[in-house]
Every structure is written in C-alpha cells, then in structure tokens.
Amino acid sequence: MLGEEGLPSVMTVRGQKVHDVRYGENPHQAGAFYRIAGTTPYGLGAAEVLQGKELSFNNYLDLETVLAGVREFTAPTAYIVKHTSPCGVASHAVLAQAYSDALECDPLSAFGGIVGFNREVDSDTAQALLDGMDKYGFLECVLAPSFSTEAREKLAVKKNLRLVAVSDLCALDTYDYKRVTGGFIAQQLDLLTDPEELTVVTKAQPTPHQLEELKFAWRVCKTTKSNAIVYAKGTMTVGIGGGLYSRVDANMIAARKAGDRAQGAVLASDAFFPQPDNIDVAHAAGVVAVIQPGGSIKDQEVIEKCDALGIAMVVTGVRHFKH
Amino acid sequence: MLGEEGLPSVMTVRGQKVHDVRYGENPHQAGAFYRIAGTTPYGLGAAEVLQGKELSFNNYLDLETVLAGVREFTAPTAYIVKHTSPCGVASHAVLAQAYSDALECDPLSAFGGIVGFNREVDSDTAQALLDGMDKYGFLECVLAPSFSTEAREKLAVKKNLRLVAVSDLCALDTYDYKRVTGGFIAQQLDLLTDPEELTVVTKAQPTPHQLEELKFAWRVCKTTKSNAIVYAKGTMTVGIGGGLYSRVDANMIAARKAGDRAQGAVLASDAFFPQPDNIDVAHAAGVVAVIQPGGSIKDQEVIEKCDALGIAMVVTGVRHFKH
Structure with missing residues (x-):
C-alpha cells in the first residue's frame, strides 16, 4: 500500500480539544479528549453522548476497543470490554440474544464494563442490558450506531449509563501510533480480518x-x-x-x-x-x-x-x- | 500544574521519521519510529543501539515499559518486561543479583523478554544475563544508561541481543497521549511515585x-x-x-x-x-x-x-x- 519506502518521513498529529475530562487515567492526572483538527469529525471524534455523564479518559480507551471490536463483524454482534480487552463476544441474528450470550462468557469481568453493538440497539436489547445489570451489576457505556426511541426510553432509568452513538462504525484513521518517550511508533492499521488461506x-x-x-x-x-x-x-x-x-x-x-x-x-x-x-x-x-x-x-x-x-x-x- | 483550564486547546505532535522498522505489530503492517521533530533527542529518541539487529515496533513498545519502569527506582534495579508489563522486578545493592532475583520471579514469561537496568551494566551483570539465557532462553533487548567495556565484550557472543543505551533515563515527555479513532486522549504523566500518606x-x-x-x-x-x-x-x-x-x-x-x-x-x-x-x-x-x-x-x-x-x-x- 505504501510501497518500499514505508511510512511518511514526517507525521503530524494535530488535535483540537473537544473537552477536558474529569481526570486522566487516575484522579491525580489532568486529561482531555482531542479531535483530529481540520477533518470532518469521525470515529470517537463524532461520538454523540445521548445519555449519562461525560465520557472519562478510561471510557474513551475502552470505547476504542469496543469500536475496533464490533467493526470486525458483519452479523449482529455484542462485544463487552473490560480494561481494553474483550471479556465476552457473541453474534446472533437476534441482537438481544447476542448480548445475553456475550454476557454469560465472563459476567465477573463484565461488571463495570463497556458494551458495543454493530446494530441499532432495539427495545429487546435494551431490556437485555437492564436484565444483565440487575443480575451482574452496572455498566459504564453502551456504544452502537444508533438507539431506537423505545430503547432510549427503557435505558433512561439508568441515569449514569452513558449511551454513545457512533453512526459510522467503519470510519478509520490512516495510521495507528503509540507514544514512547521522545517520539512515537506508527504503523498501518491491522486490516486483515479473515485469514486468506486456512x-x-x-x-x-x-x-x-x-x-x-x-x-x-x-x-x-x-x-x-x-x-x-x-x-x-x-x-x-x-x-x-x-x-x-x-x-x-x-x-x-x-x-x-x-x-x-x-x-x-x-x-x-x-x-x-x-x-x-x-x-x-x-x-x-x-x-x-x-x-x-x-x-x-x-x-x-x-x-x-x-x-x-x-x-x-x-x-x-x-x-x-x-x- | 496546568491550572483549572486543564490541557491546552490545541495539541500537535510532529514526528520526524528516524527509520522504518521491519514491520509493525504484525508482519502485514508497515511501521516506523519517529522522533519528536524540533527537539534535542531524548528518551527512546536518543537511544543508541550498541549491538544487535535494529529495533522492531514491538521492541520499542516494550522498551518504553522498561524505561518507565526503571525510572521509578533509586536503588540498583532490574526490570524484566514481556508484552508491555513487568514479569520480574528486583532491587539489590549488587546489580547482577538484582537481575537474578528479578528473573526468578517468572522465568517462563521472561523468555524472549526485554530487560532494563537503572545502572551501568557491569561485567558481573553481563554474566548474569548470559547465565539466565543459558538457563531460561533468549532475550530481545537490554536497556541501561550505559554498558561497561567488559560487559559489552561478554555480551558480544549473543549477536542478536540488542544492547540499548539511553543515557538519561529520567527525560520525560510533557504529556501522555493515546490514539482513538478520529482523535486522541491526552493526559499529564503519572508522576506520583511514593504515596504521600500511608x-x-x-x-x-x-x-x-x-x-x-x-x-x-x-x-x-x-x-x-x-x-x-x-x-x-x-x-x-x-x-x-x-x-x-x-x-x-x-x-x-x-x-x-x-x-x-x-x-x-x-x-x-x-x-x-x-x-x-x-x-x-x-x-x-x-x-x-x-x-x-x-x-x-x-x-x-x-x-x-x-x-x-x-x-x-x-x-x-x-x-x-x-x-
């Protein structure tokens, strides 16, 4: 894709602060969320928080895992994340069932988790979320392309639960990068989903x-x-x-x-x-x-x-x- | 430190490519290391590879964990990392002993690991590294502020082992940041080492x-x-x-x-x-x-x-x- 020369010789990431967060990874660290400046908002930069408190630093981190996770599936899928790794994933023609199946994988870890869906959250799925919380404890955030009116009405009882809509789940950054002291390492995204040959x-x-x-x-x-x-x-x-x-x-x-x-x-x-x-x-x-x-x-x-x-x-x- | 307004409203990270790496996190992803442009090189941007192959994408990632790890200790300390988390850490007046102690914590995980020291690697520590490799398998990299001539001579027998000198272990970035799709989250570094009150x-x-x-x-x-x-x-x-x-x-x-x-x-x-x-x-x-x-x-x-x-x-x- 990039030819023999690999990645560009200069890479600039310019962020426009959207809002401060209450604190960073820990309460003694200040933190903020930045959208890539000069672009039409996309990904978590285009996320709409429909309900609940403002997103925290750690919410963003887990939401990124959820977003990258649900993107991988074409069938209706529920993807539960704790500490940046999935602790339950399931696909099912009925989205509510996908959530129940995903939750049963590891309900202990799902406590306080972040849930992602690659379909609109409907009324039955909202009910499955509520039932799961009654049984296993609270959730931090639910991410989906959209939430039906009925689903929003049902989930309104959980005032602290953040409902996060990202309409285009498949928007991607050009590169991935990770900070190291004095610089960063950048790479192409890992876009190979299905193995070419088994x-x-x-x-x-x-x-x-x-x-x-x-x-x-x-x-x-x-x-x-x-x-x-x-x-x-x-x-x-x-x-x-x-x-x-x-x-x-x-x-x-x-x-x-x-x-x-x-x-x-x-x-x-x-x-x-x-x-x-x-x-x-x-x-x-x-x-x-x-x-x-x-x-x-x-x-x-x-x-x-x-x-x-x-x-x-x-x-x-x-x-x-x-x- | 930053006052009530938190982090700056615009944040720009500008990287000057130092070199491509053989590949990114996985062989099907191109990758490169960038130094922060317009600054005197510091941290891993100032790292000198004294021996061994070029650093890989994953090496940089683990070296960052090692660097952040050894920085926390004032006593002579060995810090062994696998998959970005320590699997053995020990402090001891004798650095070679610190390494042996750290290695015994979890030798299974230390296999193929990255080792960091907050003191010059001397001849005895080099010997401890060689003995450890004989007993438990190879290492990817050793990071330290410096390596004595004798240590370098000893470790030269392990041609693939990368020796990485970072003379100033304590140089820090101004902010930490992590990519999420469409933006990034930034925060102050976690500089609180000792708890103020127990x-x-x-x-x-x-x-x-x-x-x-x-x-x-x-x-x-x-x-x-x-x-x-x-x-x-x-x-x-x-x-x-x-x-x-x-x-x-x-x-x-x-x-x-x-x-x-x-x-x-x-x-x-x-x-x-x-x-x-x-x-x-x-x-x-x-x-x-x-x-x-x-x-x-x-x-x-x-x-x-x-x-x-x-x-x-x-x-x-x-x-x-x-x-």
Whole structure:
C-alpha cells in the first residue's frame, strides 16, 4: 500500500480539544479528549453522548476497543470490554440474544464494563442490558450506531449509563501510533480480518461447523490484547484470556472462565504456540479444534501433540498481536 | 500544574521519521519510529543501539515499559518486561543479583523478554544475563544508561541481543497521549511515585520491614498494566499479575507464579478491591500484608476480612491505573 519506502518521513498529529475530562487515567492526572483538527469529525471524534455523564479518559480507551471490536463483524454482534480487552463476544441474528450470550462468557469481568453493538440497539436489547445489570451489576457505556426511541426510553432509568452513538462504525484513521518517550511508533492499521488461506495441518480435520466456529474465534482473537487465547462455541465466546505475559497463562485463564463449556469448544490463539504445553491445557479443558498462525520453531511438536490427542488444527499464516 | 483550564486547546505532535522498522505489530503492517521533530533527542529518541539487529515496533513498545519502569527506582534495579508489563522486578545493592532475583520471579514469561537496568551494566551483570539465557532462553533487548567495556565484550557472543543505551533515563515527555479513532486522549504523566500518606486501616500493623516491602511492591504495581497485583518479598517480586480483566484473576495469576514464595509475602494492588474475595485469595497464598488505594464501596468488608485473617492493610489514597 505504501510501497518500499514505508511510512511518511514526517507525521503530524494535530488535535483540537473537544473537552477536558474529569481526570486522566487516575484522579491525580489532568486529561482531555482531542479531535483530529481540520477533518470532518469521525470515529470517537463524532461520538454523540445521548445519555449519562461525560465520557472519562478510561471510557474513551475502552470505547476504542469496543469500536475496533464490533467493526470486525458483519452479523449482529455484542462485544463487552473490560480494561481494553474483550471479556465476552457473541453474534446472533437476534441482537438481544447476542448480548445475553456475550454476557454469560465472563459476567465477573463484565461488571463495570463497556458494551458495543454493530446494530441499532432495539427495545429487546435494551431490556437485555437492564436484565444483565440487575443480575451482574452496572455498566459504564453502551456504544452502537444508533438507539431506537423505545430503547432510549427503557435505558433512561439508568441515569449514569452513558449511551454513545457512533453512526459510522467503519470510519478509520490512516495510521495507528503509540507514544514512547521522545517520539512515537506508527504503523498501518491491522486490516486483515479473515485469514486468506486456512491450512489444516493435523490428521484430524475440522467439520464445516467447527470451521465456522474457528473463524469466529479468530476474529475475536484479532481484537483481544496479546497474549490472547479465545475459547468459543458456535458464535459465542465461552472463555477469553487477553493481555497476559505468557500464552499458557492466557490459556489457563480462558479455560478457567470456560469451565464445563470448554467441552467440545474451539480455541483461537493470536500468535503461534511456543511450546506444545498449550495443547495439553486446551485438551484437558475439552477443546477439540484450534486455529493459530503457525511459525514456531516447535510447530512440528505442537502438531504431533494435536495428532496424539485427536485435535484438529488450522493454521492461518497471519499473526494478530495487539498491545 | 496546568491550572483549572486543564490541557491546552490545541495539541500537535510532529514526528520526524528516524527509520522504518521491519514491520509493525504484525508482519502485514508497515511501521516506523519517529522522533519528536524540533527537539534535542531524548528518551527512546536518543537511544543508541550498541549491538544487535535494529529495533522492531514491538521492541520499542516494550522498551518504553522498561524505561518507565526503571525510572521509578533509586536503588540498583532490574526490570524484566514481556508484552508491555513487568514479569520480574528486583532491587539489590549488587546489580547482577538484582537481575537474578528479578528473573526468578517468572522465568517462563521472561523468555524472549526485554530487560532494563537503572545502572551501568557491569561485567558481573553481563554474566548474569548470559547465565539466565543459558538457563531460561533468549532475550530481545537490554536497556541501561550505559554498558561497561567488559560487559559489552561478554555480551558480544549473543549477536542478536540488542544492547540499548539511553543515557538519561529520567527525560520525560510533557504529556501522555493515546490514539482513538478520529482523535486522541491526552493526559499529564503519572508522576506520583511514593504515596504521600500511608494509613494503616487494620488491627494488624505492618512491621517496619513489611512497610518497606509494601512500598517496593507499590512501586512495581504503578508501572504494571491494570488490573495489577504484585506479590513481593524484600525488594524482589515473587509473582505479578498484570493486564487482567478482573482483579481476582490478576491475584490468582500472581499467586500461582509465587507458589510457596507467597508465604509471608506482601501484596500491592494498583486500585481498590471491589470485593473481599481478593483477600481470601491472598491469604490462601500466604500473604501477610497488603497495600492498595482504598475507595471501594466495600472497603469496610475488605478491612473486616483482613482483620478476621490477621492481615495488615495499608491504604495510599492514590490509584495507579496504567492501560
């Protein structure tokens, strides 16, 4: 896209302050939200807060994860975030059901979370949000392209719940960048959603249904913080481990969250397995099929371990680190 | 510092590309490192790579965590990072010992890690790095203000290991900022290192030695990703859980890493405990004293739980989220 010369030799990010926030990541830090100056507002720069308190610094951070998350899905999808990583994602023809499914993944983590939808929030979905709050505790924000009048009326009882409308979920920045002291690192966005080619590397072959489950889990994995492991069944996550130091830790967290629901589930890993120990953890939990990029020095050992345990493994050739 | 008006109404970040990197966070993304234009190079913009391959996008990201980490300590300190959160930190009058202590915290996660020091790397520390690699596997980068000639000669055998000198560890940016689609959020840096006031809220009082341990653990917690739980003994971490969805998950990870070493250890939490369940996890692991910000609706329940279990708890009144 950018040719051999890579990124531009000078990059300028110019922000126009939209408002101060109450404080930064912590109460002793001042903070503010800036929109990219000289552009038509887009993304969170075009967000409308329909209800609730002003957005906080940490709300913006989690809303960005939610926005990047729901963007990945074409089917109606609910995406719940806590501390910048998803803790429950589900797709379902009925949006309210997608939310209930997503919430059941890890209700403990969803407490105080941020929820995103890639469809208008309708009355039933609003009810599902209220029911979820009654059962598991409050939410900080709900982001969606729009909210129906009935949904807004229902959700008005939760005065502190912020309803955030971002009409165009798919507007993108040109580059991603992250501050480091004395400069920043910039990169192209990670726009590869579906793996171009899936290669089955094990004796066991995934069934067509498992293949769809694997693709769903892979999509969630892409927007989960590294090291990321996602357990899924159908089009709902049942356990997610994200932001972990070691892949086997992420796997153990995901397995623990999944519990009995890991029986017959599939697993996605955002990067290769450095050791076959991850397959042992997955197998002990009940996982029957795995999707991962491949490319480890120990790929052959990992494949042999799968073959010994009757697990089907699909390799994408694409990695999705996200820090 | 900034007065009532908070952050400036316009903020411009202008970067001069120093070099492209081989790729961004993932191989299908182009990436580059930019130094802040029009300034004397500082921080990672002033880093000298003395040995090894060019720095990658992810190296820069982890080096920033290391730089922010070692900056917090006045005693000689080693700080090991994996996936932007520390997995082992220790202070010791002898720098080589600080490294060995830090490495023992979680050698599994330290594999492929980034190491930072706040003192010149001497010959003995170079040897400790080599010994550690023999035992637990390779490292990506070592950052320090300088490396002695002997240390450089020793480390030259590891051709791929990047030695990164940043002579002034304490140079700071004016603001921190993070991209969100269509804009960015900016904030003052989190410069509060030591809590101004420590209040013991339990019947059990920490001993003077435990108080020093608690302060060390708190300092590590400040630079660990949220939710962060740090187990420490003396001036070395024995278990760290960072970047987790829920605080009790972070606690379980830290406890599992610590194993038997949690007996008699202290615990730091970057934010308040939403539930007393965290105290149960800590107590079961062997923790005897806790430091945390306080401020939860359930503070009283948390204090009562500590009193019932004979745990000393110190409250800082300051939170250290870091996302």
